Amino acid sequence: MIRLLLADDQALVRGALAALLDLESDLEVVAQVGRGDEVVEAARASEAEVCLLDIEMPGLNGIDAAAALRRELPGVRSLIVTTFGRPGYVRRAIEAGASGFVVKDTPSRQLADAVRRVHNGLRVIDPDLAAESLIDGPSPLTGRERELLTYALDGSPVAAIAARVHLSEGTVRNHLSAAIGKTGATTRSEAARIAQDRGWL
Amino acid sequence: MIRLLLADDQALVRGALAALLDLESDLEVVAQVGRGDEVVEAARASEAEVCLLDIEMPGLNGIDAAAALRRELPGVRSLIVTTFGRPGYVRRAIEAGASGFVVKDTPSRQLADAVRRVHNGLRVIDPDLAAESLIDGPSPLTGRERELLTYALDGSPVAAIAARVHLSEGTVRNHLSAAIGKTGATTRSEAARIAQDRGWL
DNA sequence: ACCTCGCCGTGACACCTGTCATCGCACTAC
DNA sequence: GTAGTGCGATGACAGGTGTCACGGCGAGGT
Numbered sequence: 187m188i189r190l191l192l193a194d195d196q197a198l199v200r201g202a203l204a205a206l207l208d209l210e211s212d213l214e215v216v217a218q219v220g221r222g223d224e225v226v227e228a229a230r231a232s233e234a235e236v237c238l239l240d241i242e243m244p245g246l247n248g249i250d251a252a253a254a255l256r257r258e259l260p261g262v263r264s265l266i267v268t269t270f271g272r273p274g275y276v277r278r279a280i281e282a283g284a285s286g287f288v289v290k291d292t293p294s295r296q297l298a299d300a301v302r303r304v305h306n307g308l309r310v311i312d313p314d315l316a317a318e319s320l321i322d323g324p325s326p327l328t329g330r331e332r333e334l335l336t337y338a339l340d341g342s343p344v345a346a347i348a349a350r351v352h353l354s355e356g357t358v359r360n361h362l363s364a365a366i367g368k369t370g371a372t373t374r375s376e377a378a379r380i381a382q383d384r385g386w387l
Numbered sequence: 388m389i390r391l392l393l394a395d396d397q398a399l400v401r402g403a404l405a406a407l408l409d410l411e412s413d414l415e416v417v418a419q420v421g422r423g424d425e426v427v428e429a430a431r432a433s434e435a436e437v438c439l440l441d442i443e444m445p446g447l448n449g450i451d452a453a454a455a456l457r458r459e460l461p462g463v464r465s466l467i468v469t470t471f472g473r474p475g476y477v478r479r480a481i482e483a484g485a486s487g488f489v490v491k492d493t494p495s496r497q498l499a500d501a502v503r504r505v506h507n508g509l510r511v512i513d514p515d516l517a518a519e520s521l522i523d524g525p526s527p528l529t530g531r532e533r534e535l536l537t538y539a540l541d542g543s544p545v546a547a548i549a550a551r552v553h554l555s556e557g558t559v560r561n562h563l564s565a566a567i568g569k570t571g572a573t574t575r576s577e578a579a580r581i582a583q584d585r586g587w588l
Numbered sequence: 589a590c591c592t593c594g595c596c597g598t599g600a601c602a603c604c605t606g607t608c609a610t611c612g613c614a615c616t617a618c
Numbered sequence: 619g620t621a622g623t624g625c626g627a628t629g630a631c632a633g634g635t636g637t638c639a640c641g642g643c644g645a646g647g648t
Contacts, residue, residue, distance in 0.1 A: 196470065201495020202403035209406055220492075269397065291421075294402020328594060341542070341576030344635070355634095357596050363636055373604095374635085375542030375576040529624060545605070556604095558626050564606055574634095575605085 188305050191217040191234035193225050193251065194267075195243045203238070203267075203297075210298045222246030226258045234262060236305050239284075241268040241275060249275065249282045256283030265304045267297075271312060273319035274385025286310035325386040331365040334358060336387050338378040389506050392418040392435035394426050394452065395468075396444045404439070404468075404498075411499045423447030427459045435463060437506050440485075442469040442476060450476065450483045457484030466505045468498075472513060474520035475586025487511035526587040532566040535559060537588050539579040 190207060192215055194200040204215045217232035219225055223245035229237055237255060239248035246254070252264040265286040266279045276287050285304045288297065289312055300310045327335070337347045348358045362374045371377035381387050391408060393416055395401040405416045418433035420426055424446035430438055438456060440449035447455070453465040466487040467480045477488050486505045489498065490513055501511045528536070538548045549559045563575045572578035582588050 196491040197494050198468070198489075198491040198498060199400055199403065201498075202400065202407040205407035205410055205495075206403040267399070288399075290397040290399040293398050294406075297399060297402075330595065340580050341572070341574045341578075343574055354597060356598060359636065360596085360638095363638090366636075371542070372636090373542045373544055373576075375574075377542075379541050531625065555627060557628060560606065561608095561627085562625085564608090567606075573606090 188213050188301065189216045189233060189235045190214065190301065191219070191225070191229050191232060191237040193219050193222065193237060193243060193248065194240040195220050196240075199240075206294055207298060207301070213298060213301060220244075222248060222251040225251040226254050229255060229259055229262055236301055237262060237264045238267050238301070239264055241266060241270070249278050249284070252279060252284040253282040263304050263307075265300060265310065270385075271315045271318075272383060272385030273315065273322040274325055276311065276315045276319040276385075277324060278385065280311075287312060287315065289315070322384060325381075325384070326368045327365060327381065327386055328361075330361050331368070332381075332387060334361050335365050335374075335378045335381050338362060338374045339382065339387070341375050344374075389414050389502065390417045390434060390436045391415065391502065392420070392426070392430050392433060392438040394420050394423065394438060394444060394449065395441040396421050397441075400441075407495055408499060408502070414499060414502060421445075423449060423452040426452040427455050430456060430460055430463055437502055438463060438465045439468050439502070440465055442467060442471070450479050450485070453480060453485040454483040464505050464508075466501060466511065471586075472516045472519075473584060473586030474516065474523040475526055477512065477516045477520040477586075478525060479586065481512075488513060488516065490516070523585060526582075526585070527569045528566060528582065528587055529562075531562050532569070533582075533588060535562050536566050536575075536579045536582050539563060539575045540583065540588070542576050545575075 190213060192200050192203055197220060200218050204218060207213045207215055216234055217228045219228045222243040225237060239251050241248040248266055248268065255262050255264050263285040265288065266284050267288050267290060269290050271289040279287050286300055286309060288300050288310065303310050334347060337350060344355055344358050348355045366374060366377045369377040369380040371380055391414060393401050393404055398421060401419050405419060408414045408416055417435055418429045420429045423444040426438060440452050442449040449467055449469065456463050456465050464486040466489065467485050468489050468491065470491050472490040480488050487501055487510060489501050489511065504511050535548060538551060545556055545559050549556045567575060567578045570578040570581040572581055
């Protein structure tokens with residue numbers, strides 16, 4: 187019997203996944219949480235063996251949650267189950283110590299198998315995504331560029347971003363200009379979207 | 388026995404919802420599709436009574452699918468089940484003839500009840516969202532403004548948008564300026580995000 | 589010690605953008 | 619027929635934006 191923890195901020199999806207996995211005779215959902223920062227505690231309390239983690243979650247994202255699990259409970263394996271198959275996500279998930287990465291449009295039949303493989307110590311990674319994340323390479327953005335791009339995501343003017351991070355407008359423009367160059371964009375908001383699509387934010 | 392059709396582009400979620408609903412003794416999932424433009428055909432073939440529709444789907448979105456169902460198969464009721472509780476979505480869904488609107492972070496226990504109520508001819512609408520969509524009012528955007536905002540979503544420069552719709556740059560700027568005013572934004576990309584958040588696109 | 593690289597800043601320049609006034613056309617409502 | 623509204627366009631202007639050159643600081647690697 188494999189003991190599972192589910193972490194997803196959408197209660198309906200969480201409950202549905204639980205129903206799906208409980209149909210398998212060798213799987214048992216022993217904990218469910220809706221926030222990333224409750225994962226470690228719940229995993230410890232429930233003695234889960236495998237954690238299914240969504241990426242988009244309040245409190246702590248799934249990748250950082252996987253890193254926290256690696257640190258606090260090294261015996262627990264984690265499997266990222268997410269909507270967005272962004273190349274950068276895969277790389278970061280693996281670096282954070284996740285054992286698997288599955289996107290939510292894989293057939294539901296395959297999920298239980300993925301869990302079993304992860305439980306057996308194998309890696310489960312969507313082959314297309316693995317290839318994409320290899321050709322894509324790691325994020326070329328510096329820390330500041332990454333930060334400023336996240337603030338540029340909603341289309342704020344440069345002045346607003348500068349005020350928010352206590353920098354001069356010129357500096358913000360320079361960093362964003364560098365980011366625009368690295369993403370191949372022509373506008374800061376375009377650059378922000380591209381970076382987000384690749385999982386660089 | 389209530390006959391259900393599930394429409395969601397994420398296979399994993401679809402399968403999981405099916406598992407969840409099949410646990411109920413009075414419900415039966417008789418069809419599953421991953422595209423909006425397959426809903427009517429599948430509903431007809433499977434003689435479904437209630438259709439659960441996600442909004443974000445390839446081919447045809449869930450709201451337009453509900454409208455198509457209303458037209459082609461008036462006896463079939465539809466229930467929107469979506470990630471985003473955007474006020475504009477609720478209004479448009481009801482106008483399209485949907486019988487219910489549920490967001491994906493409602494507790495999974497309540498889904499079956501929502502289905503039963505819809506099947507009985509009742510309306511099921513998240514009360515918070517209903518209130519929000521009332522105070523928000525309908526979209527103030529004209530058709531052109533809406534169109535241009537969708538093109539502005541990715542941060543494209545005005546020149547690119549103008550070329551795409553075969554308009555002069557000045558005209559595009561004028562429409563976008565109007566949209567910026569109506570959304571209370573200061574930038575076209577900010578306006579685009581705000582409009583999207585409210586379900587105006 | 590030297591070099592590299594990330595980070596912060598300034599100043600200047602060309603270009604892009606948002607705003608406003610003004611015009612014309614087509615359609616609808618009263 | 620008059621008024622209102624959406625749509626398209628032009629021109630002008632102030633201010634925002636992206637780019638470049640340049641300088642300086644500190645941390646890390648050789």
